Amino acid sequence: MFFYKTLINWYLKKNRDLPWRKTKSPYEIWLSEIMLQQTRVAQGLPYFLKFTEAFPTVFDLANAEESEVLKLWQGLGYYSRARNLHFTAKYVANELNGVFPNSYKGLLKLKGVGDYTASAIASICFDEPAAVVDGNVYRVLSRFYGIDTPINSTEGIKQFKELAQSIIQEEEPGRYNQAIMDFGALHCKPKSPLCNECPLASNCVALEQEKVSELPVKIKKIKVKKRYFNYVVVITEDETTLFSERKGKGIWQGLYQFPLIETTESISANELVKQEEFVSLIPNDAAISLFNKDEIIHKLSHQHLVTKFWVVRVSQIKGDAIKWSEIEQFPTSVLISNFLKDYTNTNSQNLYI
DNA sequence: AAAACGGGGGT
DNA sequence: ACCCCAGTTTT
CATH class of the missing domain: 1.10.340.30 (Hypothetical protein; domain 2)
Structure with a gap:
């Protein structure tokens, strides 16, 4: 009492x-x-x-x-x-x-x-x-x-x-x-x-x-995994892009994202274009550049996401495209939200191959 | 019983 | 780096 x-x-x-x-x-x-x-x-x-x-x-x-x-x-x-x-x-x-x-x-x-x-x-x-x-x-x-x-x-x-x-x-x-x-x-x-x-x-x-x-006593047991994310930011001449819902289990279910190619380690542009998912997505006339010079390490409780944003300019697009101007209507992760902010504030000249 | 699930702030 | 935060659900 x-x-x-x-x-x-x-x-x-x-x-x-x-x-x-x-x-x-x-x-x-x-x-x-x-x-x-x-x-x-x-x-x-x-x-x-x-x-x-x-x-x-x-x-x-x-x-x-x-x-x-x-x-x-x-x-x-x-x-x-x-x-x-x-x-x-x-x-x-x-x-x-x-x-x-x-x-x-x-x-x-x-x-x-x-x-x-x-x-x-x-x-x-x-x-x-x-x-x-x-x-x-x-x-x-x-x-x-x-x-x-x-x-x-x-x-x-x-x-x-x-x-x-x-x-x-x-x-x-x-x-x-x-x-x-x-x-x-x-x-x-x-x-x-x-x-x-x-x-x-x-x-x-x-x-x-x-x-x-x-006090209090707590058993600690979290082990952090590293994952390697390559987001493919496709941009067409008429300013459309690919942005779709993340399905299935795992992080960010229901949120939207660019096409994601996950690899077991960090990769270069040359290795990127060899990925099956990339080939099936992108036509041959694509101009590829790396947006972030340094890898972005997005830290979550259980995993560190080592991330590269690849900007790919193409004439046309295969899948269902959305207008770039409408991208902010979609719910997305802080990782992608931050990219969109940076991308908007950056001149396209500052891209790295 | 343990793992998965975000992001930010404090030390 | 590591811990913690007005925890719950899934595996």
């Missing part, structure tokens, strides 16, 4: 003024929670404003084209969130008359809504005492209670959820959930937490045992 009350009191003084805290509307809370999954508040905030303006209600979102949703989501990452968001909006609008489920259990069934998000919406919108466990909660609980079970182990996930659930009260569960998350984000930070002015210091096990910097 000390823990619970202290966090709520801290929150009443120090909470962040955020737009989704002005409402209990499940639509807006849901929208904000999906956007903030694995995403910093500062990064998600402008997207929340864009989305609520473009889609004031769940019906507006449901009636949008998926590509329109992805375009607004562009740059936020984890694009399956946007596709699931749209799917769930259509489900709620069409099957549930626009009314979101009003319980943790019901919310959990929605696509893109897991344990954290169901708890957040249920507690904030419906005052259900369902405890959220996000990265902040893991950190605050592991330190305050001195728990060194790895937070990303099966056992740790179960243990911390049970502990969090045992703490939450019937009284103001939504406010408490937001309090412990804000406290983790602003006060009990990963590096340099403010222990010398902490309202929980008197009972914090990690502080007492000088283990603050060691």
Whole structure:
């Protein structure tokens, strides 16, 4: 109870003024929670404003084209969130008359809504005492209670959820959930937490045992792969190009891109023109130049994409072309978005063979 | 149980 | 470089 009350009191003084805290509307809370999954508040905030303006209600979102949703989501990452968001909006609008489920259990069934998000919406919108466990909660609980079970182990996930659930009260569960998350984000930070002015210091096990910097424990296991991307930027005399949707599994599903030739290592122009995919795409009269002198290393969590943009000028095109002037309407990755920006600002003289 | 899934910011 | 972020889904 000390823990619970202290966090709520801290929150009443120090909470962040955020737009989704002005409402209990499940639509807006849901929208904000999906956007903030694995995403910093500062990064998600402008997207929340864009989305609520473009889609004031769940019906507006449901009636949008998926590509329109992805375009607004562009740059936020984890694009399956946007596709699931749209799917769930259509489900709620069409099957549930626009009314979101009003319980943790019901919310959990929605696509893109897991344990954290169901708890957040249920507690904030419906005052259900369902405890959220996000990265902040893991950190605050592991330190305050001195728990060194790895937070990303099966056992740790179960243990911390049970502990969090045992703490939450019937009284103001939504406010408490937001309090412990804000406290983790602003006060009990990963590096340099403010222990010398902490309202929980008197009972914090990690502080007492000088283990603050060691907690929480996390098993690290990500291994980064290198991949070699060659984007073929075909440009015809009448300013059209090839730009199509990325199908199948893997990164950037549903986003648009130039024809992509992936190789096992970095290649030259001479090697590029020998690639089967290139031959089938490009006529013999093509003029090929390399746009970026240095390889672009686009860094994702699990892979580094070593990328070359090949500008290929041709008289005519084989596949389905789009007008270059309309390319910005399509949702695309930050990697390609950055290229388009650079390309527009660069004279074609600066190309490298 | 582990891997995949983005991008940005802090140290 | 490495870690972390209002996690969820797929393999």
